[in-house]
Amino acid sequence: MPAVISLSDIVKRYLRGNQRVEVLHRLDLEVQSGEFVALMGPSGSGKTTLLNLIGGLDKPDEGEIIVAGERLDQLSGSQMAAWRARHVGFVFQFYNLLPVLSAERNVEVPLLLTKLSRAQRKANVAAALALVGLSDRASHKPTELSGGQQQRVAIARALIADPTLLVCDEPTGDLDRESAEDILQLIKALSQEQNKTVVMVTHDPRAAAYATRTLYVDKGRLTTAPERAAA
């Protein structure tokens, strides 16, 4: 089975002041379809940078990166945007919902980039909200929802376009324990039942325990934890 994510010899540098700092050093990674990978590591280790590269938000300075069959390092900005719309769903730590839109309108946003009719979009949104258990909160604005509910809306938004890959950056970092458990259960179920490949950055070992594989990023290098069964 070909890897959904394949990174080889990746180097990423940032300009900090007048200095170029190498954040990722000759990094290699392969993730298979349906895997739920947790990326752990201390702050500044480069795990979010790695996540940004996998999600097509940034490009490496060196190396080859293939995700969902596309050489991301060779795509233009607009090609990368179109690729993200087709293949990636993002879940952020602070939900990043549009405050002026209701839950259902937030979930609908990625579908605006498709050719689906209004009725089809509405049906898909209803299905996505049902999947995350928020059908009864469809017309609520983000400010009218709890943190856990907002993150569920964000997950519905990430899933609505049926992406190949779900990229989660500290999805439970702003939630209480109970809500965090709910969200992690949901992400795990999506990975197992809908065969979504999930890459999640987390500081929390309890969150990482939901993943099928945990990788550690330290000083720009990747160390593989022993593969283990799903929690």
Place this chain on the structure above:
Amino acid sequence: MRYLGLIWAGVWRKPARTIFTFLSILAAFVLFGVLQGVNSTFNRLIDTGRLDVLLTTNPIGLPIPLAELPQIQKIPGVSAVTYRSGFPGYFRSVTNYVPVFAVDPQNVLLTMPPDSKIPAAELNEFRHTRTGALVSERLAQRLHWKLGDHVPVQALNVPKKDGSPVWTFDIVGIYTSQSNEPQLALLMNYLYFDAERIGGNGTVQLYVEKVADASTATAIANAIDDRFVNSGSPTHTDTERGYAQTSLAAVGDLEFFVDAIVGSAFATLLLLTGSNMLQSFRERVAEFAVLKSIGFSDGTLATLVLCEAVLLCTGAAATGLFLVWVLLQAIGGMSGGDIPSIRLPGVVFLYGATAAMTIALASALPAAWRTKRLSIVDALAVH
């Protein structure tokens, strides 16, 4: 159209700011509409002036002797000459204003608007009735006058020989006209006027000359003025259009004032809207980054920002111009034709739409550019 909801939501992100910006734009376009309306009305009044009709007056507004009439008639190129005097008056109440013009009954048509229509029998009756009066249809409607009425008109500055300011007329004709404004007028027989007035007998306020060829109007005007340059009553002659132009120029260079005021208002608007758009961009950096991460391209997002400004500016401009249109209609209706109605020609709406689009695009361009250049990674790292 599928992005309209997103654009609308962006516009109303901060309702108070949007409402104030909307009102600022609306106010500027109300000003623009009113001033353009006044300007175009002045231009319209000038354009209705005929080029083949000359008006001769005294340079400082004194009456001119009627004795000059035969000399003007002899000037080559003049095909017809008539004259006009008159006084402002009112019927029963000062609010019922009646401009009275004393004219030569035999040449009355030259002093009337060119598109005037009057039955031949009524015109003939006017020519043979000393106290007869022709009134414009609008004046007749306004004062509820009809043919055969015997009406007293109180003169404001021309009393009769017996000291009475009241002039009585018999309505013998009612004429209609669409083109000239204002359309309030009562035409009386000059012979009745001159015989009954207390002073200034044998004089007129102005001569009206019809020239055979409009291209020779200036030369003929000069010839008329040359004829009387050394007389006791010198003249100033100009085309009807030139006369209107000179009269309106006395108000000032209206076009310059309009351009200056509207230009200042629009420049202020540009800064205000531009500042608001940039403020809105700064508040939404994280949202734009998220939209980009979802798959919105740089160009699409920049276009959405421009569309927000266009929606706001054109909406406010359209509302402003519509309000002006309603206001001018109401004022025109209330004046009853006493003053020339100020109208908004279609071209003002076109100019307004162009101005609104230009302001919107120019003011939103910096915000749109920044949105286009926004780095997702940097924006998400900061916000």
